[in-house]
Amino acid sequence: MAVQARLAEARATEPALEEACIEEVLRIVPGKRAVLAGLWQERPAIFRIVEPTEIEWQAREWREVSRIWPHMQGVRYRVAEPLAYLPEVGIMVVERVPGTPLLEHLWSAPAESRAALMPRAAAWLRRYTDVTEAWRATNPAGWLARAERAAAAQPFARLRGIEADILMQLQRLAAMLDGAEWRIAICHGDFHPNNLVLDGERLTGIDLGASSRMPVTKDIARFLAHMGRRGMLPSGQRYLGVDAQGIEAFVDTFALTEMERTRTLPFFLGIEALIRVENRQMKNGRIRHAQEMYAALRDDLAALTA
Incomplete structure (x- = not known):
């Protein structure tokens, strides 16, 4: 319920989330973050929603995945592609990796x-x-x-x-x-x-x-x-x-x-x-x-x- 409330609040203030589709909750770490699966611009995606205390942690992760992505998007060795970062609502979106x-x-x-x-x-x-x-x-x-x-x-x-x-x-x-x-x-x-x-x-x-x-x-x-x-x-x-x-x-x-x-x-x-x-x-x-x-x-x- 708390995650649903956070999502509703985020959708009301962040237009980019209007078309996002949340399909399931993968993991909740109480007081820190929730990891959800769904679709972002029709692509399978992982949504990471953090509490205010974890904002800096999330920003650091986004900087890192953005840094390494150009170097690791090969056929054999890669990282999950960064899709969106919405710091005002504490949400980061990355590719949902098959396998x-x-x-x-x-x-x-x-x-x-x-x-x-x-x-x-x-x-x-x-x-x-x-x-x-x-x-x-x-x-x-x-x-x-x-x-x-x-x-x-x-x-x-x-x-x-x-x-x-x-x-x-x-x-x-x-x-x-x-x-x-x-x-x-x-x-x-x-x-x-x-x-x-x-x-x-x-x-x-x-x-x-x-x-x-x-x-x-x-x-x-x-x-x-x-x-x-x-x-x-x-x-x-x-x-x-x-x-x-x-x-x-x-x-x-x-x-x-x-x-x-x-x-x-x-x-x-x-x-x-x-x-x-x-x-x-x-x-x-x-x-x-x-x-x-x-x-x-x-x-x-x-x-x-x-």
Whole structure:
């Protein structure tokens, strides 16, 4: 009802919405935003309506999708096309992308075909970052502090002990990274497999609201850890807690340096493990997969030599 009221108010003040057709509510985040599906100028579209507190967040997302769209509208690698931005009423409209979210596709695909999709996901991210890449001095202390705060909120005792060991290894890696450089770029920011939509040979990225300038290996770690903590290992082989061939796909596509392979990517896989805190509402299977991933990550981090 609140969304309907917002729409009615927006239509009364924004002429561009008169011909828009809203067909369904996809998601509501109370106090923040609603995501709706429908038609914009007869094209399938996604409507994002935000509360006043989220206006700046929405403006940032619109700037980012407008920046990257000219670079990523190819046949194979693209982002959802920006269609309209109506800041006075807090509405942004983007193309509704056909296809299946990548993680959803992986679960339904034959096991032997899954690993072949990892180089394609890596190529999508490479395409996204390559126009803004640069090398900057590392600042692991800030990331480490964030991980420490998150680890303190872990509600499961069986995960807390493993995370304490991971944190110790991250402190060791942070010392190795001190004074070095890492590759940064404007990244997706929330690069996980369900933010890539697969449609035949095409991969389309969606949900760019978290995009920012950060180490490229952070986005890579986000993708791999998202699968790992759900038990999705396309190759069936695990290293650093995640899919081993998935790591190799990103190593090859980005031509990761020795420092990136053995220091920054392991560091950010540990950061990802700690900052995504589990909660009591999660199913036992999710917690079990997280425990398996974190234990393997801990052991492989400990084996990394100086």
